Amino acid sequence: MKIINSATLQTIEAKSVDVEASFTNGLPSFTIVGLASNIIQESRDRVKSALLSNEFKFPAKKITINLSPSEIQKSGTHFDLAIALLIALYETNVVFNDFYIFGELSLDGKIKDSSSIFPIVLSLTKQKLVKNVLVSKESAKKLSKIPNINIYCVDNLDMAMQFFKFDNKEKFKYISSSFECESFSILNKSYYFLKDYELDFNEVKGQKYAIEASLIAAAGSHNILFEGSAGCGKSMISKRLKFIMPPMSLEEILEKAKLQSIDLKPIDFSPIRVFRAPHHSSTKSSIFGGGSGNSAKIGEIALSNNGILFFDELPHFSKSTLEALREPLEDFKVLISRVNSKVLYDTKFLFISAMNPCPCGNLLSISKDCRCSDLEVQRYKNRLSEPLLDRIDLYVVMNEPSVNEKVYYNSMQLHERVICAFKKQKQRAQNDLNGKLSDKEIKKFCKLDDSSSEILNKAIVNYKLSFRSINKILKVSRTIADLNNNENITKEDLMKALSYRKR
Template identity: 65%
Template structure:
């Protein structure tokens, strides 16, 4: 019995699947078994039509195709090509499918199409070293070209796929890989990519020098940021420009971002611009965190992994969403448990939020009068709990004055400083940037001089800082020290960090 290798997604990870078949005498039927979805069941008609329109006779036999292992639920139209090849070579005992994985959806005329699930499947298999050769369509091959240590053979239709299996000169179908055309850095023998095309530039933001400085610290060290200020003072403008000045990405991060885009049914993008997700405050808890009883789907926090999760009008998000955010913000991962499955997502995103100082928004305004009473303001502030706010590294209160509009800093200038700080962090041997350091790594990298130690002790007593708050202060101070080109954290670095703590 001949076996063709393929694979299926189980939540966000891929599982290798063997496509096997038998052809026996009896009433002509075509059956696909192996705990299959409707999309796989429908492939019978696509496969039959593709074979007949390309001059192949459908065998008048009882055909049974099995997708093994059978206890795993399988879905996707990418099994079409593997099933069609099984039938096309049903009477050829010499053919050898070897160790090539086969993926592709068949059109009725035999052309091979790409599907959103193929890229994440092959990337997942590649990370586990379970795949080294793959046969796909030309469209899919373009997406796979950046996956390292993978031989990609591409065909356009079913006839070409059959010729590929027959021929000994498989090199003629080999897809030529292309390099990513972005600016690069090489640090400790690892390559990082970055883009200098700023679609939205910080020079458009008038004034708000302190907010721009906070944004630079936020991006340089992957720190969480909340901005509080009157409507129209520039909170959302700053947030939307953050993704273009984020630190460089290595190939693994770029591929992971592309995988999340594919799973979200978006166009796959291999640019080193990090993800930016901005859900509305009316979004449900399931849409933010992911859910589903049988087929669990990713939420916004999983899709923003490695990028930015932006909450505008923060206090208007439901209390349950804000409190549930505490775990992914602290542990950088979240476990979604359902009756049928349990899925662990990485959540190494930067949390950025914007909020008004009061319900009417004019409490801090220099030109408008606030219409809220003390009870309304307090009720508005109480929507954000202390444990939630304790997980925020940078808290900034913005004014609505534009007198300091002479200093127009551009995204290019900010990005250059961030890249310098990024290089310092990587040269120290840090796997994670400062904002995501563990307790042990904080002790190793966040070293204070004697004067700074005394200041931190006084701040701990005066501001009643928790252990978590002290660690946040140290991590922000480490990033400020990197931006100031200081080897250890100085008094000035620490005082600036304390200035960004919520009072």
């Protein structure tokens, strides 16, 4: 019995699978067992056609393909190549050793990529289970970005058979390529960034206070809420934030690519962070993930990890969705539990939200009259609970811009300041940005001088600040200090942080 190493994807993590084949006497048949999905069952016809198209005579045997362990549900077209090789080479002395084999077969024997191959190999690499991989050239181009693995590629089934028949495998090896972007290293770790401003802040007139708050949010990954009349620039500023976000490490770029592949989106490997903006009519399951049994699906919360999650018209999201945001905003993880599966997602995203001051949107307008009663305004604002608002670091009220407003900043200026602040955070050996620091890390990195400590103590008494609010102010102050190139948090840094709290 021959065995080939492969794997299946369970939501976002891979499980190693042994593809086994047995050939016994009896009526000719071809069976796949081991909790294989309909997609895998259909591979029998693809494998038969691919083998017959390459002048291979199908054995007159009872062929059984087993996917082990049998208690795990398997899915994906990437098992095609492994199954075909087991059948094609069953009479030879070929040993597949420690190769993991992935690839979908076309009917003429060509090997194709599939959306699940990249996340599977990346997950196996993190688990230190894979060293050598055989895939198509299309797959190899993506996998070449993953470090510490040997990638071999073939075009068709015949080349795959030759690969295992001959000892010289180096000519099939795919040479990895580097990222085409700027980078720098801090403490022996590389970070990548791109000066590409498709949407630029030089298109935003006025709103100096809001743009400065956006700079702080980007530099420290602080959650931010914009409140203002319709058309004042809330969405405009939010959509430009992703282009000035901090540089990304190789692990973050690969994680982003993995989530893109799972979401069936093209993989770009760019160091521009992802921007997810679900509509307020989206269901809770589509935002947090859902499904049943073994088919749990990833949601917007997990897909925005290491990026931006933007909720426009925040009060119009369902009450259950807004309250469920508490856990991912506080713990940076969300657990999706089902009868047969439990999946834990990382949720270290920058949460940006925008809302009108009232249902009609004109409460803060200087040119339009508000049509809402006091009761309607109160009901509108009551849709946002205090525990949810307490998890938002920066609260910005935006005024209606006038015709003669000038442009204060462009994206390149802001991005350079973000990069400088990012370097200061990483030089302190922080694993996370300031906005995602734990309580223990806050005590270590957010140090106050004497005058700022006195101001904070007064603010705690006067504003009746909760423990979470104190930590929130300290984290924002730390980012402002980094932007101002201050070693410790000064009085000015703390005062500015206090100005962004919700009153």
